Amino acid sequence: MFDNRLRPVFEFLPASVAMLSALALLVFPQDLFPIMPLLAWIVAALLGAWGLCRFLQGAAVIRYQTQLRQLPRYRLAPRQIPTSNSQLFLGLGFRWSQRHTQRLVEARHPDARRYLQHGLLFRGVRRLEQILDGAAGLRWLARMLRADAWWNPFRPSPAVGGDPLLHGVGAAEEAPVSMNLDERNGHTLVVGTTRVGKTREAEILVTQDIRRGETVVVIDPKGDLDLLMRCYAEAKRAGRLDTFQIIHLGFPEWSARYNPVGDFGRITEVASRTATQLPSAGNSAAFREFAWRFTNVVARALVGLGRRPDYRAIARHVTNIEPLLIDYYEWWLDKIMLGDWREAVQTIESNIEPKNLTLSHRGRDHYALALIRFANERGLYDPVADGLRSAFDYDKTYFDKLTASLLPLLEKLTSGPVGELLAPRYADLNDDRPILDWMRVIRENGIVYVGLDALSDPDVASAVGNSMFADLTSVAGRLYKHGDTQGLPQARSHRRAPCVVHADEFAELVGQEFIPLLNKAGGAGIQVTAYTQTTADIEAGIGDRAKAGQILGNFNTLLMLRVRNEHTARVLTEHLPRVRVFTKTAESRVTDNNEPDTPVDFISQNADRLMETDTEMLMPADVMALPKGQCFALLHGGHLYKLRMPLPGKDRCMPSGLDEIRTECLVRYAGCQQ
Structure with missing residues (x-):
């Protein structure tokens, strides 16, 4: 039924009368009232209790109306963020129900407008502030009037925009809201448009994950320095700086190194991680498949020779296959031939006539051609050698066309300092920067911040990010089968802390590679929290609507901040039940009296008609009107909560700047080498 709080406050009058009567009974029990003293005390107590009750009811109405206009500040210093081993703190809020939908309907009625506006004094101060701000000598007074401090009774509303009614209808009920850590295996999706609080929510979640001692991986395409410094500050506060690693493509000189294709469970993963970055629409699919096959041939040959694949080695052999073919054929023939085969190969090489060569073999290395002929004449077969031979047989011009899309990508990934970062030289003893190993990170419960610097080069950022997800998926497969003690002598299995992956700008x-990470890696302890602006971004990133729906279906927990897309808002609202709300309609009737013999000329009636209507619990427009720092959340199997996140407070552990982080990293790297 009607909540009926948007009205004049009538409770104070009976409360005042009751309290004054109680006071009179206590002070003048016999002078004003013919009543026995004991009975006077009893009656006074009853009147005082009733008056206090009515006063509290009136105060609740005033507080409710005030919170509809402006919420109280909610600020938490990082050290005050609650941390639990069983719950994940999300913010301050309440569970949304039919009652809040009813209150929202009433608050948006035109008759309630006067209760939602600030008073004349507040509006006058705001007008005075604008006038003083234009006067050169009185700007200090304007700054005081708009100061966001406890001593300023006229401080302006925070610049968060949106509709304050959405949280005000339940602000009196708000309390800390948490989700069970067991639910994080179902993964979490945080959706919100630009600059509405996604990064702040990420900081709150990352803070708790680091303090719990979990393995934390933060992948940030844009390389947000505030998020980096938050991770550093929390690692320092938790005493975990020794396990903190930074990979930042924008600062390769002090970043840890990472080989995106150097660690794998199956050799085919190298080609998949490389070729996935290539376009696959239309005719590009065929070129992508060729690039995959050729990259796979190169990777198999490198592994067969005992070399670790990397982007630089792949790029070198894509442009010139002959050195790799020669190295592999020599290793292979040494392995299977008992006699001296080199003399026979030299004889074949000396008998090669350039004018008799096929068009595809002209200009090729004669020694490589002799090795191929030697193996063919003796009927020798090796799948890797045969793959190298088929690549060698391609016409150079035709081959360049087939790899036209692969070569530019590899060149981006291997150029400049970033190339040194993504293709580390494992034998270089003069480079103190560590090389990231995901299995080692998980074993040590490490903390990794990855800044991909997507604003400078989105192609490289996307390629590295996709490779990291593929790498983590491969690691999850090994964790499933062998645990985290595979390859460690005399190591016993133990309870491993979860690996929490925070993927900002998820689209x-x-x-x-991300699909199996979501729907299969949860059992291996990998928990993904993804942050994006719209669901359409996911569809654009994956390039397929069905797969985008598959990805969204794997997120069991949803936090939705303000969005600017109705389709995205409906991802939340279409999962909510419909509710019954009441509306009030004023009616006024006049009926003429047709009997001339009666003194009554007409009959009038005034009434309020209550109507019950079936409506959505939450409309997409409500989600699109959220203030900054507020969100709706689907938790605990579809229960709707309204949350607001705390503003950050001062942090003594926060670094003074990026130089402090750089210095600490270089000192730690040098210490590890010693």
Whole structure:
């Protein structure tokens, strides 16, 4: 039924009368009232209790109307963020129900407008502030009037925009809201448009994950320095700086190194991680498949020779296959031939006539051609050698066309300092920067911040991000089968802390590799929290609507901040039940009296008609009107909560700047080498 709080406050009058009567009974029990003293005390107590009750009811009405206009500040210093081993703190809020939908309907009625506006004094101060701000000598007074401090009774409303009614209808009920940590295996999606609080929510979640001692991986395409410094500050506060690693493509000189294709469970993963970055629409699919096959041939040959694949080695052998073919054929023939085969190969090489060569073999290395002929004449077969031979047989011009899309990508990934970062030289003893190993990170419960610097080069950022997801998926497969003690002598299995992956700007990272990470890696302890602006971004990133729906279906927990897309808002609202709300309609009737013999000329009636209507619990427009720092959340199997996140407070552990982080990293790297 009607909540009926948007009205004049009538409770104070009976409360005042009751309290004054109680006071009179206590002070003048016999002078004003013919009543026995004991009975006077009893009656006074009853009147005082009733008056206090009515006063509290009136105060609740005033507080409710005030919170509809402006919420109280909610600020938490990082050290005050609650941390639990069983619950994940999300913010301050309440569970949304039919009652709040009813209150929202009443608050948006035209008759309630006067209760939602600030008073004349507040509006006058705001007008005075604008006038003083234009006067050169009185700007200090204007700054005081708009100061956001406890001593300023006229401080302006925070610049968060949106509709304050959405949280005001339940602000009196708000309390800390948490989700069970067991639910994080179902993964979490945080959706919100630009600059509405996604990064702040990420900071709150990352803070708790670091303090719990979990493995934390933060992948940030844009390389947000505030998020980096938050991770550093929390690692320092938790005493975990020794396990904190930074990979930042924008600062390769002090970043840890990472080989995106150097660690794998199956050799085919190298080609998949490389070729996935290539376009696959239309005719490009055929070129992509060729690039995959050729990259796979190169990777198999490198592994067969005992070399670790990397982007630089792949790029070198894509442009010139002959050195790799020669190295592999020599290793292979040494392995299977008992006699001296080199003399026979030299004889074949000396008998090669350039004018008799096929068009595809002209200009090729004669020694490589002799090795191929030697193996063919003796009927020798090796799948890797045969793959190298088929690549060698391609016409150079035709081959360049087939790899036209692969070569530019590899060149981006291997150029400049970033190339040194993504293709580390494992034998270089003069480079103190560590090389990231995901299995080692998980074993040590490490903390990794990855800044991909997507604003400078989105192609490289996307390629590295996709490779990281593929790498983590491969690691999850090994964890499933062998645990985290595979390869460690005399190591016993133990309870491993979860690996929490925070993927900011998720749409820039999503690829084919992300689907198995979501729907299969939860059992291996990998928990993904993804942040994006719209669901359409995911569809654009993956390039397929069905796969985008598959990805969205794997997120069991949803936090939705303000969005600017109705389709995205409906991802939340279409999962909510419909509710019954009441509306009030004023009616006024006049009926003429047709009997001339009676003194009554007409009959009038005034009434309020209550009507019950079936409506959505939450409309998409409500989600699109959220203030900054507020969100709706689907938790605990579809229960709707309204949340607001705390503003950050001062942090003594926060670094003074990026130089402090750089210095600490270089000192730690040098210490590890010693």
